[in-house]
Amino acid sequence: MNNTAAEAGLVKYKESSGRKWKRIVRNRYIYLMILPGVLYFLIFKYIPMFGLVISFQDYLPYKGIMGSDWVGLKHFSRLFSEPEFWNIFKNTIVVFVVNVTFYFPIPIILSLMLNEVGNAFFKRFVQTLVYIPHFLSWVIIVSISFVMFTMDGGIINEMLTYFGFQPVNFLMSSGWFYPMYVLQVIWREAGWGTIVYLAAMAAVDPGLYEAARMDGATRIRQIWHITLPGIRTVIVVMLILKVGSVLDTSFEHIFLLLNSMNKDVAEILDTYVYTAGLKQGQYSFSTAVGLFKSVVSFILVMGSNWLAKKAGEEGVY
Known part of the structure; x- marks a missing residue:
């Protein structure tokens, strides 16, 4: 009984995924139009967030992020x-x-x-x-x-x-x-x-x-x-x-x-x-x-x- 329900759920999930991909392919030009905006936010807004880690370090360019010393909340205290x-x-x-x-x-x-x-x-x-x-x-x-x-x-x-x-x-x-x-x-x-x-x-x-x-x-x-x-x-x-x-x-x-x-x-x-x-x-x-x-x-x-x-x-x- 449980196996039957699981198989039915899997089939339903595959059908739903298939319909989603068909809609994406059908509207591919619309998604292509929003691609520049997505890339802009990804490159200039989200990826730079990884650099926030240096606010907890004494960052030195020649050491890089991985080699700089950790100082915790020192800069926030200052x-x-x-x-x-x-x-x-x-x-x-x-x-x-x-x-x-x-x-x-x-x-x-x-x-x-x-x-x-x-x-x-x-x-x-x-x-x-x-x-x-x-x-x-x-x-x-x-x-x-x-x-x-x-x-x-x-x-x-x-x-x-x-x-x-x-x-x-x-x-x-x-x-x-x-x-x-x-x-x-x-x-x-x-x-x-x-x-x-x-x-x-x-x-x-x-x-x-x-x-x-x-x-x-x-x-x-x-x-x-x-x-x-x-x-x-x-x-x-x-x-x-x-x-x-x-x-x-x-x-x-x-x-x-x-x-x-x-x-x-x-x-x-x-x-x-x-x-x-x-x-x-x-x-x-x-x-x-x-x-x-x-x-x-x-x-x-x-x-x-x-x-x-x-x-x-x-x-x-």
Whole structure:
């Protein structure tokens, strides 16, 4: 009896496997299309994880990973005992809070505005216009800002001087670092961020708007009671993903804005890892910092996803 059941289960398993392989062969071109993405994550995201072991070693390149001495949690103890680390950690959190507070709502607001535009040509024109900055590198964005805000002939300071005000050193001032940072992020990414929200708005049932108009609802009421609830799940998912990058800010952007005069507020964990790892050769210590960042981000993603589900949302998974 048992042998018969086992044989039946084996036959069922083989049939199921055969059907799966037939589906894979039938959809082989679709799987081929996702192959570059899979290879990217495999080569640049997963395989490098094996290198995290050097955060528990005094890694020396000429000895290699297998020959370097094990030191346990030595680098983590050093990390948490350095006063400089806590200031850098605070700067990283502040950059994230500024980003979420001032940038995160902008693509949503911009999407709501674009969704209300009736003229299709004008809508596509504005969308194209706000998408373009995303395709410019941070080097170009920061360079344009430098030309505009520099005290040596910058148009902004020239206008201030023309109207009788004193020129302001925007680029070298700690107080202007966060406004400069968030304005550049909004300029470059706000338009690109509307893609997801506009796609979600397109999925909202048009019949709901017609029913609301028949009941006398204004455009603002329709946005508040139909559009926003319709894209609420997408907003929550995007916020969870944003929370996961709390310690993973844009290294290139911050690095280009960083200088000796604003270092006290502009130095973040990513630039700290670059300085300690590549410039000073402290490979094990910088890897420990990177591992700390990854663990914190993972915990925050899991926690925010759990809270989202508790609040009745779908979450990321």
